[in-house]
Amino acid sequence: MIKIATIGTSEICSQFARAAKKNISLKITCVYSRVLEKAKTFIKDNDIKTAKAVDKFETIVDEVDAVYIASPNGLHYEQAKYFLLQQKHVLIEKPITLDAHQALELGQIATMNNVFVMEAFKTIHLPQFKHLVDWVEENNPFLANLSFNQYSSRMSSVKGGIFESVFDAKLGKGSTYDTLIYPVELAISLFGPVKEVKAMAHLLPNGVALNNVVILKHENDTLVSITNSKSSHGQIGSELLSDSSTLVFQNLTRLTEIAITNHNDLKNPEMKNFLNQDAFDFEIQTFIEMINNQEYNLRDYLLEISIEAIRVLNLIESNHEKIGEN
Numbered sequence: 001m002i003k004i005a006t007i008g009t010s011e012i013c014s015q016f017a018r019a020a021k022k023n024i025s026l027k028i029t030c031v032y033s034r035v036l037e038k039a040k041t042f043i044k045d046n047d048i049k050t051a052k053a054v055d056k057f058e059t060i061v062d063e064v065d066a067v068y069i070a071s072p073n074g075l076h077y078e079q080a081k082y083f084l085l086q087q088k089h090v091l092i093e094k095p096i097t098l099d100a101h102q103a104l105e106l107g108q109i110a111t112m113n114n115v116f117v118m119e120a121f122k123t124i125h126l127p128q129f130k131h132l133v134d135w136v137e138e139n140n141p142f143l144a145n146l147s148f149n150q151y152s153s154r155m156s157s158v159k160g161g162i163f164e165s166v167f168d169a170k171l172g173k174g175s176t177y178d179t180l181i182y183p184v185e186l187a188i189s190l191f192g193p194v195k196e197v198k199a200m201a202h203l204l205p206n207g208v209a210l211n212n213v214v215i216l217k218h219e220n221d222t223l224v225s226i227t228n229s230k231s232s233h234g235q236i237g238s239e240l241l242s243d244s245s246t247l248v249f250q251n252l253t254r255l256t257e258i259a260i261t262n263h264n265d266l267k268n269p270e271m272k273n274f275l276n277q278d279a280f281d282f283e284i285q286t287f288i289e290m291i292n293n294q295e296y297n298l299r300d301y302l303l304e305i306s307i308e309a310i311r312v313l314n315l316i317e318s319n320h321e322k323i324g325e326n
Helices: 011-022 036-045 057-061 073-085 100-112 129-139 155-159 174-178 181-191 279-292 296-320
Strands: 002-007 026-032 052-054 066-069 089-093 117-120 143-149 194-203 209-218 223-229 238-241 245-250 257-262 270-273
Touching: 002 011, 002 279, 011 026, 011 036, 011 066, 011 279, 026 036, 026 057, 036 052, 057 073, 066 073, 073 089, 073 100, 089 279, 100 117, 100 296, 117 279, 117 296, 129 181, 129 238, 129 245, 129 257, 143 181, 174 181, 174 194, 174 209, 174 296, 181 209, 181 223, 181 296, 194 296, 209 296, 279 296
Parallel strands: 002 026, 002 066, 026 052, 066 089, 089 117, 143 223
Antiparallel strands: 143 238, 194 209, 209 223, 238 245, 245 257, 257 270
């Protein structure tokens, strides 16, 4: 049984709590918030009978084996570093950090302390993700169009000139780090490291992105075009293209439908539909098995993807500042 603490009281943390309660190998023993009453309310609202409310990290260290960090993006690095240095395992919401050097440092600390750190990147842990991996290996696609456009619940505040939470210039850093990470990390998971980046964005007055258009060229020469928005709901899926067939999938983070069309039989695509499963179930199970089975190679493999994704996001952010120079 792995005893775990949650850091944060947002909706994503509630989703984690609901999934964690279903797993017999995990027990939430602490809920942290800087405001103790918020932690108590979170425990009550999510019916976590095994947990106590805390407002000090020092208390958590004595109570748990691991922590789940779902605080604002800008706090991930310092909080994860603290617990890794205390030899606690860390499951951390995306993005793992806001800086690639910091992400690399967290991996080094985890290695030195023989603990596990894993970013909660949903898609790669879904069982149906293997369909994408197998198709890529068999068909060698040269182009991909990835779409992730999801209207933010905070758009009313943004329109009123209030830039908080994910739109805060230090704590969230906008669509680039909040949602663009999903297609970028998926592209890296499928096609490997990136060698060239081109990017443009709509920037808010505080300098963070609201909408992104990105082109990646991977080291294997695959070209990936990405459209990402926090100000509109997208209606189309994503596609991977080879010279023999095309794979189309819906819902980039959940892969609810996959269609494969052979170019010799365009009228009869092979369809695969999947239940809209709770992605946390699979993330949590991977995290637990990695710890229990001491799968350091898996830790390092997943970390390589996470670190490369942040490196690419840093390049994209830098690219935004060079409009007209490319």
